[in-house]
Amino acid sequence: MKKMIHIPAILLCLAMLTGVTACGGSGGQSSSAAPSAPESSAPAPSAEDEHEPVTISILHEHTAEAASNIVSSYGFVEMIKKYKEEHPWVTLEEEIIVDSGDKLFALAASDDLPSVFGNRYGWLPNFAGNGLAADITDYVDPSMYVDDLYCMTYEGRIYGLPNKYSIFNLVLYNEAMWKEAGYETFPTKIEDLIKANEYFEIKGIDTMALGNSGKWFATSLLTAGLTYENCGDEWVESMIARDGTNEWTHEGFVKSLADLQALTPIFNEDCNMQDDVWAMGWYMQGKAASHVVGNWGLDTARNMSGESPEVWANTRVALMPTISGEPNIMSSAVGGNSQSVNSKLKGAEFTAALELVEQICSPDYAELLASRGATAPVRIEVNFDAFEQPYKDFAAILNSHGTGMNITDYVDSSVANALHAAAQNVMTGASTPEAAAADVQAAQSMLLM
Template structure:
């Protein structure tokens, strides 16, 4: 099926002028958005004699994971909802018909809707959903409305065959060690250990207290890769090996001895974890850490904001929790992993209604300014657009996090250049391996089979 011909979009410039006058929450002052340079979208509706989308009642359907409950403790959800509400306030004629689902359910729902060609108007994307729809002309080509140089990922994440089909709404870094500094000082450490051997030695202290040394939450099975194994692969297999896997040039295989060794080393960390790590949830783990019920938790850049949210129930915990690099087996400096896990695209069907198409692109451009990233920076977290961060108002753990990120090599997750089906196999195989269901060699073989199935 041929891709629909792009119509000229009217009044986006006017839309952005209106959007940029929305008030920020700091003292009620006017905050000017920085917008990615885009091609001209035409003159005014009055001049061209066409309808004005800002004067038409338009409904846009959206499904995403940013529930009000999640927004209480997760800054990325809280700030996304803030931007969504600001668009709705600036454009009261556009009715956003939102369905908010849990993060474990939302992408399953979207994949099912994609299979039946019933996607919402505004499509919440991750790699799995994007891989499911990118070849079937189900998303609108939005290349002309965005400048890739405005974004940290250069709009690579949701691009296909040279065209852009989505803009990022998140930029996440992973594998930070959030630790209870008072408990570790009691265990004899003024700072967090730099090697796994030292952490394993400290395990006896935490066992004597009846709490896990490190909480591991792999209910969302990508945690094993994001929080631990990506960094372990860079350490044990080497960055060149990881890059060769992504290049698919035949010089590296998941069944290589070095990958099996990395898996076996990963398994030696089991004694540090809570017994229910396969079914435990990250938000639960953060809450337990905030209550002083664990020594540490490895997770992503969003956790610092979540810890701050728990400070009301656990006074002072946001100053007690600190952030360190994850330890390594060999004592070398670890990598910091990054990914653009989510974004938004548009259902190609919106192009059948010119008014809806203009409104939908205006919504996507509103999300695509630096607004969300500025709001994330206010709470010490990152967004898809690089902005200045004022460190003076941040908690020590947030300053720690930025220090770790800026002083260590930042690398993309290994799945960045792999098909979503390979990423799912990595996640599932790691979970089976860590639970003891399969051996390291069997795990490696499972991943290699999925990898080979997607080779050109």
């Protein structure tokens, strides 16, 4: 009798032990041969490899729901479909995880990266520097891309192709409201914007809606452009390159933070509590005369236009004004969702993976996005004449303005986080521009320790 009780009990214990020690599924395991040396280029594909049945894997964030709401996700998913149709000999294992950064790093640490994976400029020291991403310099043409593949270049070699091209400092404004305020066109000078705030305040309307709860919006949408104007291209490039010749305590950057602080009254008072989608809703409800947003904002506004057709009908697009009144540069970032190939792949697997990356980041992708009024990092002629006025305005900006790098997308993430905190601190008055700039420099200095 005792044994009859003990045996099931022991079996239960063993079952619990097994459950505790069982590992998760590998999901998207890349099939690999012997690991290649980090600095060597991947071997050239041969003709007979092209139709050898292969299995490759990809980890991405583009769910079916995202694809139905976000144009870039739709494009990504369509390119994968196209790739599958044109590559019947390839079995593609997809793993879809929203916000997959942590998973990706965990896979990288355990040498278990999928065949194709997401990458970005700030991750290149990890993935390229540790020989995890394949060097594809000999297979791609940088001139096809708007930034000549700067976003995926590490120590002179190319480690991926970009999939996103974002413009950050656009303003959607209600033309009718601004005409009422006495502005036939959107102000080009920041001081005019601040002056217009006096009119809108009396009307009980926010001059500009901003959703900065995510912290990065104020930096990318506002501070980046101000930094170019106050500090100059060379300073920005030297800070991105981290060549040590300049510091964040530069008077131009301090002035940029001071200018951001001076701009703060024009925003909704709870701008640091609300997110970007809320801010767009605030604008579309007519509670704000304008909304500063990235190019994704046009799709968001169009999606909301059903509830606010009048606001959408009056919406125009401009670039954020400058201090001098001179035309602003487009604060842009390329490659937020770049695709890289696992460096372990060889032969037919490497060919298949590279072709997948090329398809995802191809002119086809760019054409598809352009047909939906969105931008892609591939150089193509953009014509949004078939779209509503906001898209036409955006196309005119794209075709006529210079481009600058959105600084926070190209610096180390610890410095970027310090920039975001500094922007929020000056906006809330918790810090002076000088102290905030010093905090950013302190974060930069910690990198060198």
